[in-house]
Amino acid sequence: MAQLRLDQRTVTTLVAEATTAPSMHNAQPWRFRFLAAERLVLLRADPARAMPRSDPGNRALHIGCGAALFNLRVAAVHASLVPRIRLLPDPRDPLLLASVQLADLSEAPQEKDLWRLHPAIRQRRTSRHPFSERDIPENVRATLQAAAAREGATLLFPGLWHVDTLLELVRDAESRDLVRAEEDEDLVRWTRLGGEVDTAVDGVPAYAFGPRKSDGKAPVRDFSGRRPVPDRGSAAFERTPHLALLGTRGDGPRDWLAAGQALERVLLEGTLRGLSTSLTSHPLEDRELRLLTRDPGSGVGHVQMVLRLGYGPKGPATPRRPVPDVLSVV
Missing domain, CATH: 3.40.109.10 (NADH Oxidase)
Known part of the structure; x- marks a missing residue:
């Protein structure tokens, strides 16, 4: 036909x-x-x-x-x-x-x-705001794990000791950034402050940074770096963040593409179930730290992303490039 x-x-x-x-x-x-x-x-x-x-x-x-x-x-x-x-x-x-x-x-x-x-495609947001301490029901966790498995990945909800290890790795990554000034290059390039905010079509604008963390253990990257952001404010974040590890058996380009599809499937499923989400790649950007994010007893071969899940504000929409800038038709 x-x-x-x-x-x-x-x-x-x-x-x-x-x-x-x-x-x-x-x-x-x-x-x-x-x-x-x-x-x-x-x-x-x-x-x-x-x-x-x-x-x-x-x-x-x-x-x-x-x-x-x-x-x-x-x-x-x-x-x-x-x-x-x-x-x-x-x-x-x-x-x-x-x-x-x-x-x-x-x-x-x-x-x-x-x-x-x-419907969740347009509803999904990255939220860098505090979440409540409310637990995620087991049936919701099972749904998210099944979503990852549909795309050939594994989603693990680590135990408390492993969560503490992950939080320590985030702090290590933050400390390394402070010691190595050149580590800020990508962050500075892809954040939007001042007059850039109103015209941005990419990057993370200041309104999406969320408040500074005054208390709590939630792993939320401070996109302001060493730069002041007027009227940003601060807030207490959750003391017991709900984290999940997304992993794949292999660690090459095909596995990374599978991880991306699994990640988005999990995020969309979570959005439909009222979850707010953010991603924590900070400890994965350093090879040494990334190796330590894995729990050897978990069955997760290579950790590709750390997710923070919970109930709280959805976060604002971030800018997108116009379609003509990314699509050509022949």
Whole structure:
């Protein structure tokens, strides 16, 4: 059966929803190319948005692009399309991370459960505000673990002793940043202060920093660094933060893309269940510290992300690049 040609408006909507995904420092390190005759979307890494200090191997870049890929899958199913995914389709082109064939319903079965996640794409936020001490019910935890497993990853809720270890690693990462002034380069590049806030299309604007931590143990990165932010205020954060470790068996580009898709699936499921979320990559940016985040008895091979989950403010929306800046149609 001949396929109907997809109109550019539909593809623009799909990409707009894909790019609501989280990425390290909201750098949005992706580009999309739509081959109209083939109904094929190509997802490419944008090396100009890489972070040589914080992410020298581009692991976090791949995770961010994987999260955008998952959103694209959800958006495609919502548009009554069937996304056929190939990861790393051309070994000669390492920047080409995935191809997505947008098939008609008549040609293949849909992942119908993805349709249910579509409302959460626009609702999901990163919250750097205090959460309550309320526990996360076991059935919600099980749902999030199942979501990660659907994408080939593992989600672990560590015990109290392991949480304390993770918090110590976050403090170690913060201390290393203070000692090594050059470690701030990526953070300074991707944060928006003063007049930049109103015109920003990427990065983390000052209004999304959240309050300074006056008390508590929650691992929340202070994006202001050494720079003053007027009228920011401070607050007490949770004493017993609810953390989760997202891991994969392997630790290469394909695993990082899988981790990104699993991460976004977990975040969308959590959003639908009323959870607020933030991501803690700080101790994962140093190879030595990252190795220590793993619990050898847990079965998690390589930790790809530390999630903070709980009940509290959702956080503001952060800026996004206009679709014409990230999508080309041929």
